[in-house]
Amino acid sequence: MTSNSYTFALVGYGGMGKQHKKVLQTIDRAHIAGTFDINKQRQEDANNDGLHTYTSFNELVSDDSIDIVLIATPNDSHKDIAIDAMKAGKHVICEKPVTLNSKELEEILDAAKQYDKVFAVHQNRRWDEDYLVMKKLYDEGVLGDVFHVESRVHGSRGIPGDWRHEKAYGGGMLLDWGVHLLDRLVLLIPEKIKSIYCHLSYVLGNEVDDGFRMQVSFESGKTALVEVGTSNYISLPLWYMTGTNGAATIHDWSMNGKVVTVTKHEDHDATPIEAGAGLTKTMAPRGELSTQDTPLPRIKTDIRDFYDNVMKVIEGKEDPIVKNEEVMRIMKLMEAAFLSHKTNSVIDFE
Ligand code: NAD
Incomplete structure (x- = not known):
């Protein structure tokens, strides 16, 4: 050695x-x-x-x-x-x-x-490509001023294993998956959180939550929806992010998805379309040339950088990538989420 x-x-x-x-x-x-x-x-x-x-x-x-x-x-x-x-x-x-x-x-x-x-x-899911791609789109302003982000994981196999079903062991999906999704969300949108509202689900009758939906409101007015579901037979996209100049989705870990942005091409006033049992102008599709689809950027990522960083922190050569104050903030955010569910109320956070 x-x-x-x-x-x-x-x-x-x-x-x-x-x-x-x-x-x-x-x-x-x-x-x-x-x-x-x-x-x-x-x-x-x-x-x-x-x-x-x-x-x-x-x-x-x-x-x-x-x-x-x-x-x-x-x-x-x-x-x-x-x-x-x-x-x-x-x-x-x-x-x-x-x-x-x-x-x-x-x-x-x-x-x-x-x-x-x-x-x-x-917090290894900071190294997931889907998150890093969304962060790149956000940081580079590709979608204009982002005003809403959705981050979720959907499965249909219920809570896995044994101890994850029990409160005493710290089971439940908010602690299990929520900790990852919230950790990444607050890095993606580096702002103070104004308030949150969370509903935990108990579809399967366990003593711990088998999923949750949490709305997060940031200081600037941006909003986010964070969702974990374990009884979802159709999975909604991992990510949906929308801004004043476009939107992006990532459907799955194979990185299926796309970026849609507005072009300089003039889009004339919409003609009403027949929709269902009525007419709509508001929801009429845009003119074909007024938006463009581009594939998602791809990012190389390596989880070994986490372990390498820890060794360099020990050597005094680097600051931690996963900072303990960030971890503490997420623990408090999850506590606020449990309280929000219990009291069925919006919780002021920071
Ligand atoms: P697991 O049940 O598969 O394994 C846990 C093991 O710990 C078991 O073999 C058990 O016998 C052993 N154990 C329990 N108490 C012990 C003790 N006091 N001393 C020594 N061994 C003990 O669970 P898992 O899925 O491997 O989860 C373990 C941890 O890893 C959890 O905190 C979980 O949230 C986390 N986890 C993280 C990720 C990730 O992507 N970061 C993924 C899965 C699990």
């Missing part, structure tokens, strides 16, 4: 633990010392995947060769594992949602300060 390499240990070897292993094994200066999972089968999985397994969390954090503990366990356990790992002298990468609420996150951040350790949250 070279002197600038880092030794990782994985706590939790389920779906996401295995994914971290896969990515870390492609990073030259990352080395995996081993894993610990409370489930015997998962320990066996790790052994079968060629990883060393520790017999306990204490044994894992007592290994002096480990620099970074990567937490991929259910949400309710993140706080204690993170604090104990930092107390034992390790830097920590933690899965999202970082904790169940902002108070727990505060405790972690206090511990990071106390033990002088780097604590980073894996």
